[in-house]
Amino acid sequence: MIRVQNLVKKFGDFEAVKNISFHVERGEIFAFLGPNGAGKTTTIKMLTTLLKPTSGSVEIDGLNPASAQNEARKRFGIVFQDPSLDSELTAYENMEIHAVLYHVPRAVRIERIERLMKLFELWDRRKDAAKTFSGGMKRRLEIARSMLHTPKIIFLDEPTLGLDPQSRNQLWTHVKHLNETEQVTVFLTTHYMEEADRVAQRIAIIDHGGIVALGSSAELKQQTGTETLEEAFLKLTGSAIRDESASSADAMRQMAKMWSPKR
Amino acid sequence: MNVIYILWLREVKRYFRSRPQIIASLGQPVLYLIAFGFGMGPIFQKAGYGSYRQFMAPGIIGMSVLFMSIFSGISLLFDRQFGFLKETLVAPVPRLQIMLGRTLGSATSAIIQGSLVFVVCLIAGFRPINPATIPLALCFMAAIAIMFTALGTAIGSLLTDMQGFQLIMNFLVMPIFFLSGALYPLKNLPAAFAFVTSLDPLSYGVDGLRTVLIGSSAFGLTTDAIVMGCITLLFIGLGTYFFSKIQL
Numbered sequence: 001m002i003r004v005q006n007l008v009k010k011f012g013d014f015e016a017v018k019n020i021s022f023h024v025e026r027g028e029i030f031a032f033l034g035p036n037g038a039g040k041t042t043t044i045k046m047l048t049t050l051l052k053p054t055s056g057s058v059e060i061d062g063l064n065p066a067s068a069q070n071e072a073r074k075r076f077g078i079v080f081q082d083p084s085l086d087s088e089l090t091a092y093e094n095m096e097i098h099a100v101l102y103h104v105p106r107a108v109r110i111e112r113i114e115r116l117m118k119l120f121e122l123w124d125r126r127k128d129a130a131k132t133f134s135g136g137m138k139r140r141l142e143i144a145r146s147m148l149h150t151p152k153i154i155f156l157d158e159p160t161l162g163l164d165p166q167s168r169n170q171l172w173t174h175v176k177h178l179n180e181t182e183q184v185t186v187f188l189t190t191h192y193m194e195e196a197d198r199v200a201q202r203i204a205i206i207d208h209g210g211i212v213a214l215g216s217s218a219e220l221k222q223q224t225g226t227e228t229l230e231e232a233f234l235k236l237t238g239s240a241i242r243d244e245s246a247s248s249a250d251a252m253r254q255m256a257k258m259w260s261p262k263r
Numbered sequence: 264m265n266v267i268y269i270l271w272l273r274e275v276k277r278y279f280r281s282r283p284q285i286i287a288s289l290g291q292p293v294l295y296l297i298a299f300g301f302g303m304g305p306i307f308q309k310a311g312y313g314s315y316r317q318f319m320a321p322g323i324i325g326m327s328v329l330f331m332s333i334f335s336g337i338s339l340l341f342d343r344q345f346g347f348l349k350e351t352l353v354a355p356v357p358r359l360q361i362m363l364g365r366t367l368g369s370a371t372s373a374i375i376q377g378s379l380v381f382v383v384c385l386i387a388g389f390r391p392i393n394p395a396t397i398p399l400a401l402c403f404m405a406a407i408a409i410m411f412t413a414l415g416t417a418i419g420s421l422l423t424d425m426q427g428f429q430l431i432m433n434f435l436v437m438p439i440f441f442l443s444g445a446l447y448p449l450k451n452l453p454a455a456f457a458f459v460t461s462l463d464p465l466s467y468g469v470d471g472l473r474t475v476l477i478g479s480s481a482f483g484l485t486t487d488a489i490v491m492g493c494i495t496l497l498f499i500g501l502g503t504y505f506f507s508k509i510q511l
Contacts, residue, residue: 048353050511070355078353086347088277100269101354145350 001026001153001185002047007056009042016042018209019056024187024202026152029179031200032189035237039209040189041081044157047187048078061152074102076153077146081161083138087131091122091141094130095148102149112148120144120174136167140174147178154178156188160195168192172199193230203229207237266356267364274335274368278375285376288331292323292380296387299446312448318479320389321400321472322445325407328377329465332408333436335369336415336502340422349511362506366412366499373408374401396475403475403491407468410495413502420505438463445469449481464494 002024009017017039024030034040045051047058049065049072058065065072085094095117099109117123120140130138139159146154156175160168176199179186190196196203197217204214213220213236217229224232278285300316307315342348351361378401391397418431443465452460460466461482471487474480482490 045511050353073353073355080349082346082349084347084350086273086277086350088280089273093273093276097269097273098350098354100265101351101356103265103355 001028001061002030002187003057003059004043004047005057007043007046007058008054009039009046009051010054016209017046017053020206020209020211021056022204022211022214024153024185027179027183027185028202029176029186029188029200031196031203032187032206033191033193033196033203033233034189034206038206038237040206041157043206044078044155044187044189048076048155049073074149075151076155077149077151078155079139079142079146079157079159081157083142085130085138085142085145088129090127090129091117091133092126094141095145098145098148104149109148112150116144116147119177134167136163136171139163139167139171143171143174143178147182147184150182151184153185153187156186158189158191160190160192168195175199193228193233197229205233205236212236266360267367270351270361270364271368271371274365275371278372285379288327288376289379289383291330292327293383293387295323295326296320296384300387316388317390317477318448318473319446320384320387321476322443322469323384324377324380324400324404325443325465325469325472326440326445327380328373328404328407328468329411329440330436331376332370332373332411333415333418335372336366336412336417337419337422337428337431339365339416339419340425340428343419343509343511352509352511358507359503362416362503366409366416366502369412369415370405370408373412374404377404377408391476392478399475400472403468403471403487406471406491406495407465410464410468410491410498413495413498416502417498417505420502420509439465442466443469444481464490467491467494 004023005021007017007020008015020039020043032040032043042051046053047060047065049069052066060072061075063072063075086097089097092113095113096109099113104112114123117126120143122137122141122144125133125137130141133141143154143156143159159175160171163171172195175186175188178184186199188196188200200217202214202216203220205212205220213223213232215223220229220232220236221227224235226232226235296316296319299319304315307313307318312318339348352358354361381400391400418435422428422431442460442463444460445465449457449460449466449470467482467487467490470481471484471491474484474487480487
């Protein structure tokens with residue numbers, strides 16, 4: 001479903017992604033684990049047509065996202081690290097706009113919005129503005145929205161960041177359910193080891209722009225001779241703390257938080 | 264087409280739902296009308312230019328359309344880093360359609376805002392010489408709105424953080440307003456200053472409004488219309504270009 005070969009991305013002299021190769025099977029849940037600044041988001045951006053690779057090849061359902069951009073975009077859904085709902089609009093309106101943007105025919109649109117919103121337990125709140133939703137509900141709405149155009153793959157970039165354990169638990173239950181009922185391939189990134197352990201069939205550990213290990217949770221533990229995935233992760237990536245210099249995006253994030261208390 | 268429509272609709276819905284903001288943004292024009300209308304009125308009258316309130320009302324309408332449209336254009340910056348814009352930019356639709364939907368929607372909101380200010384002016388005692396020319400005034404408002412939403416979009420696409428915002432406000436938006444002749448006649452100015460005001464696109468918008476509403480013109484209606492048309496197209500081009508260059 002996803003095939004990546006010798007993928008490289010350079011920003012000036014800095015090599016953010018160094019020659020990585022992997023593939024994701026149809027219907028699989030695949031997790032990308034890595035410390036801050038390891039290259040997770042950069043990789044997702046290249047897979048989702050938002051960034052052009054410096055070299056190497058990417059295939060999404062047989063398509064090259066760099067050349068067949070719009071075709072590739074119809075095949076996947078994406079949930080970004082930062083919220084991307086229009087908080088002034090209602091949940092239903094957010095779904096509706098997505099359907100129009102992805103050319104979902106009107107009749108299908110109405111039926112599918114209702115089905116997905118019921119599935120994600122949001123139907124009763126469909127007429128409420130997204131800004132009145134809790135963090136977990138917003139995330140669920142974004143995932144429901146990303147499924148609207150029946151994509152074959154969904155990309156979830158740290159979807160549980162900032163959620164409480166109950167919401168995280170519920171979110172993954174939904175994702176697993178979706179994966180089973182709709183046979184959608186899931187590509188996710190996360191910081192939480194136990195989540196990857198629980199939902200992902202295979203895990204790639206990425207550090208300093210390269211993949212340092214790839215396999216099922218059991219294989220990774222065995223390979224490193226550790227008991228838990230967290231220990232395996234720390235053994236593979238070291239326990240040094242990564243200081244990311246604050247980018248302008250971080251500053252904006254702070255600002256956005258200050259201005260919208262309900263986020 | 265559907266895509267442009269739904270994004271247009273989104274902007275207009277957002278405008279109507281932000282009622283406190285609508286009321287707040289009517290405050291500034293009212294303040295100008297009262298402070299300048301009453302404060303400068305007697306001097307203006309004595310200088311033989313007639314009623315200052317009549318004179319400044321088209322300028323105040325132009326001002327509110329300018330502010331509203333340039334800000335909604337620049338608000339793209341917020342939307343882009345942490346909001347909804349991402350959702351539209353990964354959709355399988357051409358960026359041009361996204362830019363057009365947004366711009367037309369914001370411009371529509373600005374026209375509605377301008378019309379509200381027009382009503383406020385009427386309440387304050389402003390009287391257009393001929394009500395039949397009001398549709399023409401709406402055309403000029405639309406041109407001002409589209410022009411500056413497109414300019415705001417171009418700027419919003421270029422900025423990467425909020426630091427530049429204050430700079431734009433002080434060195435672009437306020438000069439555009441103050442040099443436009445919204446508050447004073449453009450006739451009999453020192454040559455160098457007159458030249459500067461003639462470079463300000465809003466001068467032609469306000470002059471157009473003034474021509475159709477109170478029959479007083481500095482450049483002539485044809486010049487106003489041609490200049491507004493050309494600069495609007497130019498800014499749409501700029502907006503489209505920089506919008507297409509946005510990287511997430």
